[in-house]
Amino acid sequence: MITGSNYKLSGRVDGTNAEHYETEISDLLKEADQSFSIDLSDLNYISSIGLRIFLKVAKALKSDDKKLVLVKPNADILDLLLMSGFDKIIEIQH
Amino acid sequence: MSSNHLTLAEELILITLDDSSGKLFPNAKPFAIDIAIAASLIMELTLNGRIDTDSEKLFVISTIPTGNHILDNTLAEIDSEKTTLSTSAWITRIGGKGESLNQLIIKSLVDRGLLMSVEKRLLWVFKTRVYPPTSGIEEREVRARVLHLINSDEIPNPRDSLIVGLLQATSLMNHLFTSDLLETLQVRINYIVNLEEINRSLSAAVQEAWQKVIDSTPVVRIW
Numbered sequence: 001m002i003t004g005s006n007y008k009l010s011g012r013v014d015g016t017n018a019e020h021y022e023t024e025i026s027d028l029l030k031e032a033d034q035s036f037s038i039d040l041s042d043l044n045y046i047s048s049i050g051l052r053i054f055l056k057v058a059k060a061l062k063s064d065d066k067k068l069v070l071v072k073p074n075a076d077i078l079d080l081l082l083m084s085g086f087d088k089i090i091e092i093q094h
Numbered sequence: 095m096s097s098n099h100l101t102l103a104e105e106l107i108l109i110t111l112d113d114s115s116g117k118l119f120p121n122a123k124p125f126a127i128d129i130a131i132a133a134s135l136i137m138e139l140t141l142n143g144r145i146d147t148d149s150e151k152l153f154v155i156s157t158i159p160t161g162n163h164i165l166d167n168t169l170a171e172i173d174s175e176k177t178t179l180s181t182s183a184w185i186t187r188i189g190g191k192g193e194s195l196n197q198l199i200i201k202s203l204v205d206r207g208l209l210m211s212v213e214k215r216l217l218w219v220f221k222t223r224v225y226p227p228t229s230g231i232e233e234r235e236v237r238a239r240v241l242h243l244i245n246s247d248e249i250p251n252p253r254d255s256l257i258v259g260l261l262q263a264t265s266l267m268n269h270l271f272t273s274d275l276l277e278t279l280q281v282r283i284n285y286i287v288n289l290e291e292i293n294r295s296l297s298a299a300v301q302e303a304w305q306k307v308i309d310s311t312p313v314v315r316i317w
Contacts (some may be wrong), residue, residue: 014146014148014155015140015143015145015146015155015156016146016155019143045148047146047147047148048140048146048147048148048290048291048292049140049143049146051291052252055249055250055251055252055255055289056251056252058249059248059249059251062249080149083149083288084288084289084290084291085285085288085289086289088285089249
């Protein structure tokens with residue numbers, strides 16, 4: 001779901017729909033000023049392929065001196081992000 | 095999949111073969127290489143959008159052939175399994191094919207002209223086959239890519255993160271880089287490896303296999 005220069009992921013993100021989300025997000029990155037936020041408050045599940053979207057987006061933004069911010073992940077998703085060390089490269093707002 | 099594109103399994107074999115002897119690097123744990131080769135096939139299938147994983151399971155999302163028969167056979171095997179298994183269980187199962195799988199990948203590299211197949215004689219009697227690299231360019235390219243990644247603060251792309259996981263799990267990092275360099279960069283290497291769930295499953299599978307080796311080794315007491 002697109003909300004201005006930010007984005008909201010909801011439900012499940014895995015290999016069956018990750019490409020669609022990645023394309024939508026990539027199209028919005030040019031509009032980002034200093035940062036680009038993805039709202040995760042309604043995201044219930046994310047697989048390995050889904051997580052790679054965050055890394056690719058963060059990498060693309062970093063090359064333009066911008067940053068990715070992940071907003072309000074639920075407890076399970078937050079655990080996953082912390083276990084994978086994503087918090088060391090991506091700002092996570094609880 | 096482009097036929098010019100090296101798979102992770104091919105990159106791993108190129109690095110694992112000792113250039114001077116043309117044999118698999120003698121100091122790497124053989125079971126670790128078998129397990130890492132299995133993991134590299136699973137990784138390639140995820141990069142090609144055929145399978146996906148999470149911390150509990152591995153699942154098929156597309157059975158469209160990749161055009162690489164080793165990958166397609168692996169995909170067919172995973173797809174035909176009725177039970178859902180974890181990634182580390184699949185790595186262990188496919189890794190059980192051991193030498194036969196390694197030989198298939200070596201053969202594909204020979205067919206592509208990246209390795210030579212040379213017959214040698216041991217003690218003037220026993221025939222053995224070794225596989226020296228044709229030019230070594232591809233191996234040097236992988237080594238340079240990994241060195242650049244672990245020496246920078248770049249966000250790794252998934253493929254590079256996965257190859258670092260494979261090198262770490264097989265202890266091949268110690269073969270490629272000096273111990274001083276590795277000591278300095280270990281935190282960065284661990285961070286890169288940890289980004290990918292398959293790397294964590296690979297590490298668990300190697301650990302489990304190593305534990306089995308320890309458990310099956312007879313205890314010798316010297317009084």
